[in-house]
Amino acid sequence: MEQSLTDRKAFYQILTRKIMVLILVVSFSPMILTTGILVYRFNLTYTEKIQAHISELVQKHTQNIDTFLSEKLGNIRYLARQFDSKQQSPKIFLQKNLGLLKKEYGDVFTDLGLVNGNGIQFAYEGPFKFENADYSDAEWFIKASDKPFYISDVFAGLRGHPHFIIAVKITSNGSDYILRSTINFGAFNSLVENIHIGKTGIAFLINSKGKLQTQTNVGLKQSIIASMMDSDCYKNNETIFAKKQDALGNKYLCVTSRLKNIDWLMVFRQDLNDAFRDLWKTQLLALAIFIFGCIAILSVAFTLPRNIVKLISSADKKSEVMNKQVVESGKLATIGELAAGIAHEINNPVAIMVEEAGWIEDLFEEEDLTGSENFDEFKRALSQINTQGKRCKEITHKLLSFARKTDSTVNDVQINDAVKEIVSLTAQMARYNNVIIETNLNEGIPYIRIAPSELQQVILNLINNAIDAMEKSGGTIKIETKISQIEKNHLVISMEDNGPGIPKNNLDRIFDPFFTTKAVGKGTGLGLSICYGIIQKMGGKIDVHSQIGSGTKFRIWIPFQEEIIEVTDNDSESEIQGEKT
Amino acid sequence: MIGNRKEEKIISVLLVDDEKGYINVLANRLSKRSINATKAYSGGEAIQILRKNDFDVVVLDLKMEDMDGVEVLKIMKKMAPEVPVIFLTGHGSQEAAREGISFGAFDYLTKPCELSELIEKIKEAYQCQLEESKGSHIE
Known part of the structure; x- marks a missing residue:
């Protein structure tokens, strides 16, 4: 038994582990794959999108600036072509054109200036007084001298704040000039x-x-x-x-x-x-969901297999109890059949003995033995044979009535009769163990539809347990039947002993299958578990109260149908009426 | 007065049981009490005896080696339906005895039984049978 229990434990542990691994593999692999692929694809797409967006923006602005510069350069180049030093004064030319430019483009062009080949600005129109300013050393001037046009870097220059210059080379009347314009930096x-x-x-x-x-x-x-x-x-x-x-x-x-x-x-x-x-926020969210998923899977993987295995093991236990119950009831039925056979075999010889004794008594009447000194003793012996014959009959009849009821056929049963029968069956054993069984069977308890043998099995089991518990010192078992005051339409059978009581630790487990405090081989640990099953099947319940040193009390509630009471009530009423008439 | 006269009449009873020792002593004791008992040690024998003789009452064991008591009863009821049959059984199976009653047995007793009880039952059966036959004559 011990071995099989450890085997079973190991089996359940392996089963738990297998289910756990299965859940982990089946849940994690698709989740990791899906999350991984999704996150990778999303990263790729999002990065591409950001890259494209920024690149486009930068490109657009670059183009804008290019266009701006081209346009401004175009403006100055156009002006440069218009300039003819012979036809108009440079100052007026600049003045007129700066006015036009300002009118057209607002504040973009700050000033206009004409610089000769030596770097001297001989004409200037603008907010500063840069006429005759010398640019011969200025970087832009040096660079602009070699090229048809030139756009300078931004520099502080003479005015002391950043600006840049567009310079266009003009060749007019054999001389080279540079038309320059300052672009408003703002x-x-x-x-x-x-x-x-x-x-x-x-x-x-x-x-x-x-x-x-x-x-x-x-x-x-x-x-x-x-x-x-x-x-x-x-x-x-x-x-x-x-x-x-x-x-x-x-x-x-x-x-x-x-x-x-x-x-x-x-x-x-x-x-x-x-x-x-945003990408990282999404990644964080994905990670959070992933972790949450992992936790959920882990918790399921750790709890579900245990619960499933618990259910399986309890189902296994139940089926085992059922099997044992079937075996037990089978045993009882066999004992019943055996008892019936034995009773028949015994009844015949006992009947012959009793009749023979009666025959001797008959013959005594014919013989005149009144004077015989042993006559009284003969009479006493014969009457003793008669008495013991009757006793044998009683015993065999009890056995037979028990045997008759070892099937689970449902009948209308009077609880009190069932209790009486079992008490008389166990009376001998109780006497042998110095146990007195007291019964308080209340009248008026209705019939209930149950299998009488099953109820008797329950009562027998409880009485046997009580007797076993009081084995050493003896004691009293009180059995009471009545209609429950607490539960509607229920009758109660209570069975109280004054034995040693059940320790609190064991009390919660006494209805568990295979739980026993008896020595190995003495108890299967199934008795109370089977009782529990039987009472549950009847729709009733069983509970237990126990105190160490003062005893144990079992109570069994079994439901009955109201109609039965009514019928018996009517019956009793009609009987009373019958008596009156 | 009539009742007394009737009681004085020797009732003839057929005892059927395969327990020889039992019916031997029972027959002796019944004879001492003005009941004429004939013994049959098996169901078959009982039927044969019944074929040749008339009895007031039959006391029949329920479980015999050759034939079941109920079977014997069924045959007897065909042969002499008016003869009341009392089952006397050592087997506790009251169901079988009740089944016998449903096939027309008068009543049943369980072994070991008090002789007085058996005689009472025999007389009761006989009386009953008498009344019934009277009733049928009047009809």
């Missing part, structure tokens, strides 16, 4: 400033030396700008998208695009955290 700067993405996305222009050509709200150190640049940026005409890391370890996104008209770069910079904030 108007130009706003073209770049408008690019704002997220919290950290900024755009700026730098020249070929890596010098900032626009103003930014964020203070950018020259070293940082330099670190962002690499030679490829200037060579390639396309938009370049790169992820880089600065000296502080901040990762950022760097998008560069080269301008066509001038050797400048449009640079867009955004922290990676900022650029991919």
Whole structure:
């Protein structure tokens, strides 16, 4: 038994583990695959989308700036073609055209100036007094002298704040001039400033030396700008998208695009955290869902198999109890049949003995033995044979009536009769164990439809247990039957002994199958469990109260149908009426 | 007065049981009490005896080796339906005895039984049979 129990435990443990592993594999593999693929695809798509969006933005703005510069350069080149030093005074020419430009483009053009081959601005129209200013050493002048037109980098120059110059070479009447115009830095700067993405996305222009050509709200150190640049940026005409890391370890996104008209770069910079904030939020959400899923799967994987195995084991136990019950009732039926056979076999010889004794008594009447000294003794012996014969008959009849009821056929049963029968059956054993069985069987208890043998099995079991418990010292068992005051339409059979009582630890388990405190081989641990099953099948319930040292009380409630009471009530009434008449 | 006269009449009883020892002593004791008892040690024998002789009452064991008591009863009821049959059984199966009653047995007793009880039952059966036959004559 012990071995099979440990075997069963091991089997259930393996079963639990198998189900657990199965749940884990079946749940985790598709979840990991699905989540992995989804997150990967989403990352890819989202990164591509962000890249395309930023690239497009940068490209558009680069084009805008290119267009702006082309247009302004075109304006100045057009003016340059119009200029003829013979026909009009340079001052008037400048004055007239700056007015026209301002009218057309607003504040974009700050001033106009004509510089001769020596770098002297001989004519100027604008807000400053730069007439006769000497630009011979200015970088733009040197560079502009070699080319038909030139757009300078942004510089502070004579006026002390950033600006840049568009210069166009004019050859008029054999002399070279340069028509220059200063472009309002503010108007130009706003073209770049408008690019704002997220919290950290900024755009700026730098020249070929890596010098900032626009103003930014964020203070950018020259070293940082330099670190962002690499030679490829200037060579390639396309938009370049790169992820880089600065000296502080901040990762950022760097998008560069080269301008066509001038050797400048449009640079867009955004922290990676900022650029991919939404992506990372989504990733975080996915991770949270994944972790939640994992926890859910784990909790299910750990609890479900245990519950399933618990159910299986309880079902196994139940079926085992059922099997045992079938075996037990089979045994009882066999004992019943055996008893019936034995009773028949015994009744015949006992009948012969009794009759023979009676025959001797008959013969005594014919013989005159009154004088014989043993006559009284003969009479006594014969009457003793008669008495003992009757006793045998009683015993065999009890056995037979028990045997008759070892089937589970449902009948209308009077509880009191069933109790009386069992008490008389166990009386001998009780006497042998110094146990007195007292009964208090109340009248008026209705008939109930149950299998009498099953109820008797329950009562017999409880009496046997009580006798076993009081084995050493003897005691009293009180059996009471009555109609329940608490439960409607229920009758109660209570059975109280004054034995040693049941310890509290055992009390919760006494109805559990295979629980026994008896020595190995003495009890199966199934008796009370079977009783419990039988009472439950009858729709009733059984409970137990016990106190160490004072005894144990079992109570059995069995439901009855109201109609039966009514019938018996009517019967008793009609009987009374009958008596009266 | 009539009753007394009737009681004085010797009632003839057929005892059927395969327990020889039992019916031998029973026959002796009944004879001492003015009941003429004939013994049959098996169902077959009983039927044969019944074919040749008339009896007032039959006392029949329920379980015999050759024939079941109920079977014997069925045959007897065909042969002499007016003769009342009392079952006397050592087997506790009262169901079988009740079944016998449903096939026309007068009553049943269980072994070992008091002789007085048996005689009472025999007389009762005889009386009953008498009244019935009287009734049928009047009809």
